[in-house]
Amino acid sequence: DTEVTQTPKHLVMGMTNKKSLKCEQHMGHRAMYWYKQKAKKPPELMFVYSYEKLSINESVPSRFSPECPNSSLLNLHLHALQPEDSALYLCASSQGPGGGTTIYFGEGSWLTVV
Amino acid sequence: GQQVMQIPQYQHVQEGEDFTTYCNSSTTLSNIQWYKQRPGGHPVFLIQLVKSGEVKKQKRLTFQFGEAKKNSSLHITATQTTDVGTYFCAGQEGTYKYIFGTGTRLKVLA
Numbered sequence: 001d002t003e004v005t006q007t008p009k010h011l012v013m014g015m016t017n018k019k020s021l022k023c024e025q026h027m028g029h030r031a032m033y034w035y036k037q038k039a040k041k042p043p044e045l046m047f048v049y050s051y052e053k054l055s056i057n058e059s060v061p062s063r064f065s066p067e068c069p070n071s072s073l074l075n076l077h078l079h080a081l082q083p084e085d086s087a088l089y090l091c092a093s094s095q096g097p098g099g100g101t102t103i104y105f106g107e108g109s110w111l112t113v114v
Numbered sequence: 115g116q117q118v119m120q121i122p123q124y125q126h127v128q129e130g131e132d133f134t135t136y137c138n139s140s141t142t143l144s145n146i147q148w149y150k151q152r153p154g155g156h157p158v159f160l161i162q163l164v165k166s167g168e169v170k171k172q173k174r175l176t177f178q179f180g181e182a183k184k185n186s187s188l189h190i191t192a193t194q195t196t197d198v199g200t201y202f203c204a205g206q207e208g209t210y211k212y213i214f215g216t217g218t219r220l221k222v223l224a
Contacts, residue, residue: 040219042202055210056210090156094210101145102147105156106156107155
């Protein structure tokens with residue numbers, strides 16, 4: 001069982017919709033991540049938050065908007081997505097600077113854009 | 115930027131046979147991690163290697179980090195059907211950024 005919880009597990013949205021993916025961890029980790037994974041491909045880093053501040057944005061299109069309301073929560077707001085954005089979106093966390101670097105993944109949110 | 119390649123891309127083995135996947139980085143790595151992702155699942159951390167030439171074992175799994183810290187391998191002895199999945203290595207680039215390898219998908223035939 002993963003200690004990183006993601007909702008929803010499945011999401012189908014139209015190209016004009018606005019939706020959000022949510023992620024929560026209660027391990028006291030200070031770094032949280034969003035990864036995107038296409039079928040048969042490795043996870044690709046999208047965003048990293050460290051101590052609730054955006055630390056890394058891997059040149060992700062602005063139709064993806066991350067938010068970190070507090071140290072336990074991470075959201076990914078979705079707007080005007082394209083069909084090629086359909087993928088598994090993985091949230092993850094790690095202890096943060098000075099701590100372990102093990103990345104704990106959630107079960108993911110399967111997104112289909114129609 | 116850093117690239118991490120894995121070979122083979124796919125491997126089908128008979129249950130009981132051994133399996134090895136190799137991970138090669140274009141740059142020297144400070145450490146390397148290995149993850150397993152079951153079909154339809156999420157990546158799960160297996161191990162981290164830090165020292166040059168390091169070898170670690172977890173039951174039937176043996177992990178090695180190359181002397182030059184640019185390559186690594188995962189060897190599974192006597193595979194079981196529960197070993198099915200995709201195995202990823204991941205090399206660290208910066209504090210938070212891990213570059214995942216291309217992955218090796220393992221199928222075990224009973």
